[in-house]
Amino acid sequence: MPVKTDAIGKTYAAVVYAVGREKVREYALAVGETNPLHLDVEAARAAGYADLVAPPMFAVVYSGAAVWPVMADPELGLDVAMMLHASQEFAWGPVVVAGDEVTTQTTVKDVSERSELGFYTFESVSTNQRGETVCTGTWTCIVRRA
Amino acid sequence: MDANDPIELKVTPDRYLTVRYAGASGDFNPIHFDEDFAKSVGLPGRILHGLWTMAQIARAHTEAAGGPETLKRLSVQFRGMGALDQEITVKGTVDEVADGVVRVSSKAEQNGKAIVKNARAELAI
Numbered sequence: 001m002p003v004k005t006d007a008i009g010k011t012y013a014a015v016v017y018a019v020g021r022e023k024v025r026e027y028a029l030a031v032g033e034t035n036p037l038h039l040d041v042e043a044a045r046a047a048g049y050a051d052l053v054a055p056p057m058f059a060v061v062y063s064g065a066a067v068w069p070v071m072a073d074p075e076l077g078l079d080v081a082m083m084l085h086a087s088q089e090f091a092w093g094p095v096v097v098a099g100d101e102v103t104t105q106t107t108v109k110d111v112s113e114r115s116e117l118g119f120y121t122f123e124s125v126s127t128n129q130r131g132e133t134v135c136t137g138t139w140t141c142i143v144r145r146a
Numbered sequence: 147m148d149a150n151d152p153i154e155l156k157v158t159p160d161r162y163l164t165v166r167y168a169g170a171s172g173d174f175n176p177i178h179f180d181e182d183f184a185k186s187v188g189l190p191g192r193i194l195h196g197l198w199t200m201a202q203i204a205r206a207h208t209e210a211a212g213g214p215e216t217l218k219r220l221s222v223q224f225r226g227m228g229a230l231d232q233e234i235t236v237k238g239t240v241d242e243v244a245d246g247v248v249r250v251s252s253k254a255e256q257n258g259k260a261i262v263k264n265a266r267a268e269l270a271i
Binding site: 088 | 157163166167169170171172173175176177183187188196197198200201202204205208209213214215217218219220221222223224
């Protein structure tokens with residue numbers, strides 16, 4: 001069965017993610033961060049930040065909130081259970097700190113098929129409450145045949 | 147940071163890491179925390195989240211370069227599958243230092259096999 005390509009170029013409703021202090025800390029601990037900027041509010045403030053600084057890869061949390069639901073869009077017909085993450089790119093702007101509100105828009109960049117595998121590429125663009133682009137993500141997944 | 151600075155990190159994901167990371171990240175694909183489900187879709191068992199391994203690569207860079215503000219771009223290719231309870235080594239080399247930007251190539255290996263390869267980073271220093 002060929003992949004469905006109708007959704008190429010489709011852009012989805014923006015998702016707003018409010019960055020919480022304890023979420024930053026929980027994420028930082030899960031990935032093994034020890035930099036006090038991610039864990040100790042006083043240290044973050046002493047370094048000139050308003051609150052805990054999100055590690056760069058926290059982009060997974062605020063932009064993932066807008067990308068994971070897109071992958072389940074029936075128009076894509078993507079079998080999430082058979083999906084593997086193939087490649088990922090992030091480009092970062094200003095750092096995100098607890099208290100920020102990050103708005104992410106997701107677009108289906110490409111859908112193709114090679115060697116019985118489906119390839120899906122998504123782009124996420126995340127901006128903070130000041131309109132600054134804090135992260136652009138390119139997410140490429142491979143879907144195996146059942 | 148200059149061309150001679152090593153970028154290296156060793157980390158061993160414990161057997162409950164994928165549960166904590168799923169909760170922390172919001173990535174709840176059951177192939178990462180449900181052994182039976184993972185096997186039912188043809189995997190050897192629960193596998194690591196690729197984005198967790200990418201976060202180890204990111205951390206290796208920010209620790210070497212001096213903090214979260216330094217990392218401006220990171221791209222990776224996921225290969226193979228990361229296993230729990232086995233050490234992962236991230237190793238990177240500086241390719242270029244120009245105009246305040248350090249370009250680094252790196253990979254993450256487990257049991258001698260790359261689980262993330264062709265990682266390319268740009269650091270602002």
